[in-house]
Amino acid sequence: MPLLIQCWSDDRSRKREFQVEDTLLDSKMSLMSLIQKLGMPVGSSCGGESQCGWCRVRVLKGAEVLNAPTELERAYYARQTGGENEELVQGFRLSCQAYIQKESFEQEGAELWVSTTYW
Numbered sequence: 001m002p003l004l005i006q007c008w009s010d011d012r013s014r015k016r017e018f019q020v021e022d023t024l025l026d027s028k029m030s031l032m033s034l035i036q037k038l039g040m041p042v043g044s045s046c047g048g049e050s051q052c053g054w055c056r057v058r059v060l061k062g063a064e065v066l067n068a069p070t071e072l073e074r075a076y077y078a079r080q081t082g083g084e085n086e087e088l089v090q091g092f093r094l095s096c097q098a099y100i101q102k103e104s105f106e107q108e109g110a111e112l113w114v115s116t117t118y119w
């Protein structure tokens, strides 16, 4: 089944929409890599090591198709907020640490909506 991905600007004034066939997805492909493959820019200065936070996106819909936050991701947010993971609660993810779980969108109509400040 294809997965519909919508990439929104932070103010929700612009979006780009992509149909992603599951054959394109690789279990080792991060959301950051997938978004880049779709032609959308994603910031990064650490190369996906969970250090810079530039790849941060907010998941607006479809969080269930992603893995749970990794230990590296939790550690990043703990460093940023002094121990609280408030941003994780609000749906923010480091796209370099988020992976699409292919088995989670086998039903038709699965969607993942994300936004970031620079789209």
Ligand code: FES
Binding pocket: 043, 044, 045, 046, 047, 048, 049, 050, 051, 052, 053, 054, 055, 056, 094, 095, 096, 097
């Ligand atoms: S690329 Fe640096 S934290 Fe994700």
